[in-house]
Amino acid sequence: MSVRKRKADDDASDESMLSPHGSPAMAPRAIARPSKKLRNNEITGRPLALPRLLETLDAQSLRSVLQQICERHPDIGSEVVTSAPRPSVTAALDVLGRYQEKVRDAFPFGGNAGSDYAYNRVKQALTELIDALAEYTPHYLPPNETQTATSLSFLDSATKVVRDLPEWDNQSHKHHKDNAYDEISRAWALVIGEASKRGGGFHLHSGGWDERLAKHNQESGGRMQAAVNALGSNLGWMGSNNSMGSGDPGSIRNQLLSGSYGTNQPVRVGLW
Secondary structure: OHHHHHHHHHHHHHHHHHOOOOOHHHOOOOOOOOOOOOOOOOOOOOOOOHHHHHHHOOHHHHHHHHHHHHHHOHHHHHHHHHHOOOOOHHHHHHHHHHHHHHHHHHOOOOOOOOOHHHHHHHHHHHHHHHHHHHHHHHHHOOOOOOOHHHHHHHHHHHHHHHHOOOOOOOHHHOHHHHHHHHHHHHHHHHHHHHHOOOHHHHHHHHOOHHHHHHHHHHHOOOOOHHHHHHHHHHHHHHOOOOOOOOOOOOOHHHHHHHOOOOOOOOOOOOOO
């Protein structure tokens, strides 16, 4: 009897230890719950922040906004002009190319320069192109542009833009191209005069600019003659018919070409 009693007591003790109520490790504990945040469910419209607004603007819209701001605030416009990087020749020619495309698009299908209807269709686009050309050209002329090579590079391409302007049959419409040739020819003359002061104008000849100008004059029907005359008056000593002919090894022209000119008094040549 005593053995059975001890066994019953041991079994009861084991059950009490396995019971969740009897085990100290399983004592019930309060679980901490995060406090519920109060959220404002109200929503209202508001403008975009400036950085997000600028992300949505294309180049044309951005230029328009900036131009309006500069027109209302001239001091900001002056700061933009002084802070903006100088436009490269390539950038300016790209802009002129877009104006050229507008002129081509404005022509009626199958239209030609002999039609007044065609002229009326392209007049606005043509005027915009010529105005842009007239405003970009002085930027690449001395003294604003100090690099002769840059001036000549722009003028060479700008003259091709003038060449591609429509040749109107109507005499009253011809002034657009004639005036454009006159302006670009005087620009060439200015740069030639400036370049002739540097190294005797060697860069003009060595770069083949004399040949390019002659070609432009031929394509223009002689409307670049003012520039050709300026070249002749400034670089006439380089001509093959000059008394210091190219066949004379001691001539100034050949000394320049060989690099031996100015041994005692060095002359600065090349890109300036």
